Amino acid sequence: MLPDVIVVGAGIVGAAVAEALAVAGCRVRVLESAWPGSGSTGAAMGHLLVLDDSEAQWRLTRLSRDLWDARADQWGAALEWESCGTVWVAADGEELELARRRGAWFAERGVASELLDQVALRAAEPNLAAGLAGGLRVPGDSVIYPPAAVRLLLEGAVRHGATIAAGTPVKRAGGGWVELTNGDRLPAGAVIIAAGLATPELLATPVEGLALIPKKGHLAITDRYPGWLRHQLVELSYLKSAHGSAPSSVAFNVQPRATGQILIGSSRQLDTLDPTVEPATLSRMLARAATYLPRLETLTILRTWVGFRPATPDNLPLIGPVPGQPRLWLATGHEGIGVATALGTAALIRASVLGEAPPLDPTPYAVDRVVGWMAHA
Numbered sequence: 559m560l561p562d563v564i565v566v567g568a569g570i571v572g573a574a575v576a577e578a579l580a581v582a583g584c585r586v587r588v589l590e591s592a593w594p595g596s597g598s599t600g601a602a603m604g605h606l607l608v609l610d611d612s613e614a615q616w617r618l619t620r621l622s623r624d625l626w627d628a629r630a631d632q633w634g635a636a637l638e639w640e641s642c643g644t645v646w647v648a649a650d651g652e653e654l655e656l657a658r659r660r661g662a663w664f665a666e667r668g669v670a671s672e673l674l675d676q677v678a679l680r681a682a683e684p685n686l687a688a689g690l691a692g693g694l695r696v697p698g699d700s701v702i703y704p705p706a707a708v709r710l711l712l713e714g715a716v717r718h719g720a721t722i723a724a725g726t727p728v729k730r731a732g733g734g735w736v737e738l739t740n741g742d743r744l745p746a747g748a749v750i751i752a753a754g755l756a757t758p759e760l761l762a763t764p765v766e767g768l769a770l771i772p773k774k775g776h777l778a779i780t781d782r783y784p785g786w787l788r789h790q791l792v793e794l795s796y797l798k799s800a801h802g803s804a805p806s807s808v809a810f811n812v813q814p815r816a817t818g819q820i821l822i823g824s825s826r827q828l829d830t831l832d833p834t835v836e837p838a839t840l841s842r843m844l845a846r847a848a849t850y851l852p853r854l855e856t857l858t859i860l861r862t863w864v865g866f867r868p869a870t871p872d873n874l875p876l877i878g879p880v881p882g883q884p885r886l887w888l889a890t891g892h893e894g895i896g897v898a899t900a901l902g903t904a905a906l907i908r909a910s911v912l913g914e915a916p917p918l919d920p921t922p923y924a925v926d927r928v929v930g931w932m933a934h935a
């Protein structure tokens with residue numbers, strides 16, 4: 559007998575989990591405090607990519623990229639799917655060596671990439687600055703529009719009988735039950751909390767050591783310049799900013815949108831929940847981008863905004879059952895790759911809830927590892 563399921567949170571992770579469990583035949587209810595995609599997901603870039611900084615992250619990004627690819631034919635245009643690939647840009651010879659090693663690592667694992675020298679890089683992206691050493695092109699990476707992905711996933715869940723309750727804040731949750739802020743208590747065979755940064759505070763029985771770190775990020779989007787940019791461009795040392803402990807950092811990360819607009823990132827600020835755009839950080843981010851794409855300064859920026867990535871101390875998400883609290887699961891902590899890894903996360907949660915064979919070893923993402931985080935506090 560399949561459990562009735564409550565999913566708390568309708569960001570990309572909650573939407574993917576809801577769809578997976580509804581398709582599996584569970585009766586799914588999604589409870590969302592605001593509206594679908596209103597959290598980190600609505601602020602994201604939507605870069606779908608494979609990453610090599612740990613085996614666990616590699617496996618989850620690889621599985622998820624394959625799962626997204628399978629949706630491309632079904633949903634391509636509606637997702638604003640761009641099969642633009644990623645170019646990891648190497649500023650100098652040392653970074654080009656890093657690019658070569660990353661390419662070799664991908665090749666060992668069956669992912670195609672191409673090392674670009676200085677000339678090939680300029681041919682691939684004519685607006686890049688002269689003098690950059692080269693790069694690594696990963697043609698299988700792509701870009702989607704995250705709010706569209708949330709909508710499509712939830713529509714899929716609804717087609718399989720799910721209900722979505724927006725404007726329904728959960729006060730707290732435990733094994734097999736959820737309490738709303740209006741006092742209603744809802745039972746369920748399985749509760750999955752996918753409430754992003756809010757997840758720890760919703761646990762009626764706290765999990766010792768569990769804490770999420772907000773990583774604030776700024777983005778800017780230009781007017782429409784079709785063809786100006788062809789790939790998602792990211793500086794080779796991007797992961798230093800993504801996973802570093804510096805209170806504030808910026809990195810070159812720009813994206814061509816299906817509309818012809820150019821989305822410019824990225825910044826990271828730790829331990830702040832200030833929702834305002836900070837001119838100083840934005841200027842630093844844009845100046846960094848302009849060192850790689852000098853003509854970017856001639857384009858018109860239409861809008862800027864910020865979002866908060868839900869991060870963990872060990873840079874891996876929390877996906878799995880809560881120890882000692884039967885019928886309660888967490889799916890959160892994906893930092894800057896929650897869109898990219900949402901479908902793999904949903905596949906892991908589905909397997910765990912239904913007792914099926916997992917699509918990959920779930921151990922690195924298990925919730926019980928948070929005990930070790932006490933040392934970071």
Ligand SMILES: Cc1cc2nc3c(=O)[nH]c(=O)nc-3n(C[C@H](O)[C@H](O)[C@H](O)COP(=O)(O)OP(=O)(O)OC[C@H]3O[C@@H](n4cnc5c(N)ncnc54)[C@H](O)[C@@H]3O)c2cc1C
Pocket residue numbers: 566567568569570571572589590591592593594595596597598599600601602603604605606726727728729752753754755756760774775776777823824864865866867868889890891892893894895896897898899
């Ligand atoms: C600037 C920026 C750029 C990014 N770029 C990328 C990218 O290119 N690729 C990528 O993969 N990722 C990217 N990310 C990261 C990505 O946005 C996150 O990893 C992802 O959106 C996390 O999804 P989520 O569903 O866990 O959280 P959220 O999207 O935050 O969803 C959580 C949901 O839970 C709801 N909620 C909270 N509390 C309650 C409650 N009490 N009751 C009910 N509901 C509740 C919220 O309203 C929200 O809708 C980026 C993030 C930022 C900020």
